[in-house]
Amino acid sequence: MSSNAENPPIDLGGGHRMTPQRREVYEVLMEHKDHPTATEVFMRVKERMPTISLATVYNCLDTLASAGVVKQVNVDREPSRYCGNLTPHAHFHCEECGTVLDIDLKEGAEPAKAVKVPRGATVDRFEVAVRGHCPKCAK
Amino acid sequence: MSSNAENPPIDLGGGHRMTPQRREVYEVLMEHKDHPTATEVFMRVKERMPTISLATVYNCLDTLASAGVVKQVNVDREPSRYCGNLTPHAHFHCEECGTVLDIDLKEGAEPAKAVKVPRGATVDRFEVAVRGHCPKCAK
DNA sequence: GTGAATGCAAAACCTTTGCAACTGG
DNA sequence: CCAGTTGCAAAGGTTTTGCATTCAC
Numbered sequence: 001m002s003s004n005a006e007n008p009p010i011d012l013g014g015g016h017r018m019t020p021q022r023r024e025v026y027e028v029l030m031e032h033k034d035h036p037t038a039t040e041v042f043m044r045v046k047e048r049m050p051t052i053s054l055a056t057v058y059n060c061l062d063t064l065a066s067a068g069v070v071k072q073v074n075v076d077r078e079p080s081r082y083c084g085n086l087t088p089h090a091h092f093h094c095e096e097c098g099t100v101l102d103i104d105l106k107e108g109a110e111p112a113k114a115v116k117v118p119r120g121a122t123v124d125r126f127e128v129a130v131r132g133h134c135p136k137c138a139k
Numbered sequence: 140m141s142s143n144a145e146n147p148p149i150d151l152g153g154g155h156r157m158t159p160q161r162r163e164v165y166e167v168l169m170e171h172k173d174h175p176t177a178t179e180v181f182m183r184v185k186e187r188m189p190t191i192s193l194a195t196v197y198n199c200l201d202t203l204a205s206a207g208v209v210k211q212v213n214v215d216r217e218p219s220r221y222c223g224n225l226t227p228h229a230h231f232h233c234e235e236c237g238t239v240l241d242i243d244l245k246e247g248a249e250p251a252k253a254v255k256v257p258r259g260a261t262v263d264r265f266e267v268a269v270r271g272h273c274p275k276c277a278k
Numbered sequence: 279g280t281g282a283a284t285g286c287a288a289a290a291c292c293t294t295t296g297c298a299a300c301t302g303g
Numbered sequence: 304c305c306a307g308t309t310g311c312a313a314a315g316g317t318t319t320t321g322c323a324t325t326c327a328c
Contacts, residue, residue: 017302017307038293053310058293063308076213077318079292090254095263104255114253115229115267116243120274124234128254129266135259156327158283177318192285197318202283216293218317283326290319300309 012067024049025060026084029070035081035091035100075100075129090128096137103130151206163188164199165223168209174220174230174239214239214268229267235276242269 010018010026024045028036036044042057061082064070073081075093085102092101105128117123132138149157149165163184167175175183181196200221203209212220214232224241231240244267256262271277 015307019302019308021309051310055294055311056309059308062294074213074215077219077292080216092257092260094260101257103257106253106255110253114245114249115269116245117269117271118231118240118242118274120277121231121233121271122277123269123271125270127266127268127270129268130254130256130262131264131266132256132260132262135257138259138261154282156282158327160284190285194286194319195284198283201319280328281326282328284324286322286324288320291317292315293317294313294315296313297311298309300307301305302307303304 010067010069012063012069014067016063016067019060021045021049021052021056022060022063024052025057026064026069029064029082029084033085035073035083037079037081039079041082073100090130092130092132092134094134094137095131096133099134101134149206149208151202151208153206155202155206158199160184160188160191160195161199161202163191164196165203165208168203168221168223172224174212174222176218176220178218180221212239229269231269231271231273233273233276234270235272238273240273 010023012018012022025041028041028044032044038058038061039054041061042052042054045052045057061070061072065072065082069086070082070084071086073083073091075081075091078098081100083102089102089104092103093099094101149162151157151161164180167180167183171183177197177200178193180200181191181193184191184196200209200211204211204221208225209221209223210225212222212230214220214230217237220239222241228241228243231242232238233240
């Protein structure tokens with residue numbers, strides 16, 4: 001048996017191996033619904049795997065993101081954040097507390113149709129970001 | 140006479156002064172329709188004002204952006220870019236050559252209505268970014 | 279005159295990289 | 304077995320900061 005409910009098989013492709021470190025990083029992203037930074041992931045993983053290094057966390061996150069099993073979320077110049085939510089969605093960024101929330105696209109919303117893409121250009125992906133104050137901070 | 144066609148008055152607000160450095164940085168952003176990075180602005184300004192420092196360019200760009208007369212454009216983890224186009228628009232980023240192009244929003248497009256903003260949250264601004272290959276690179 | 283801005287260098291910061299030791303398939 | 308991965312430390316690149324000097328208003 002090469003996997004179970006706790007250790008599901010994850011195909012990283014490209015000859016990449018599923019190491020304990022990568023599995024832990026992945027697990028942390030699945031457990032936490034927030035959008036942790038690499039350092040936050042590092043601290044969390046370190047509790048269970050004290051020998052892991054920050055560089056390895058960066059490498060794991062990069063591998064997982066390249067494999068398409070997690071997403072990297074960039075907010076301005078702040079440290080990159082990572083999430084395991086692969087469904088199409090936008091991000092809300094609170095300018096006061098820094099929290100990043102997933103926000104769904106409304107049914108039928110077609111971001112691609114809202115902009116005049118240059119003639120001849122090809123589109124790979126869209127990103128919609130909203131800045132403001134989250135419910136907690138808006139009070 | 141405190142200004143002319145070449146040196147238009149620009150109110151930076153907040154007791155900020157219009158220095159020659161800030162004026163040059165601003166002029167460069169208005170002349171170039173592309174989206175230069177701080178280093179590119181630095182090199183361009185340096186031709187006319189050889190004593191300016193990179194730190195000052197960063198400070199000027201920050202002041203101008205805070206005053207709302209230019210906009211900072213962030214593309215993933217790449218160096219920040221700056222533009223003088225203040226009209227509402229989105230950005231197209233070429234994944235091959237790195238170029239950033241302004242793209243207009245289609246008439247009647249309401250990005251704010253395409254997402255389900257969390258109840259109780261306030262919205263300050265929207266950002267729409269498109270990744271892909273520009274007309275030149277797509278060929 | 280005076281508080282703000284410049285220029286320089288050094289620091290801060292996030293992230294990547296080089297490399298020897300190790301390990302998953 | 305052996306290419307791929309780890310962990311450490313050191314480097315990398317962008318942006319910020321401390322401070323004395325200079326300047327705009």
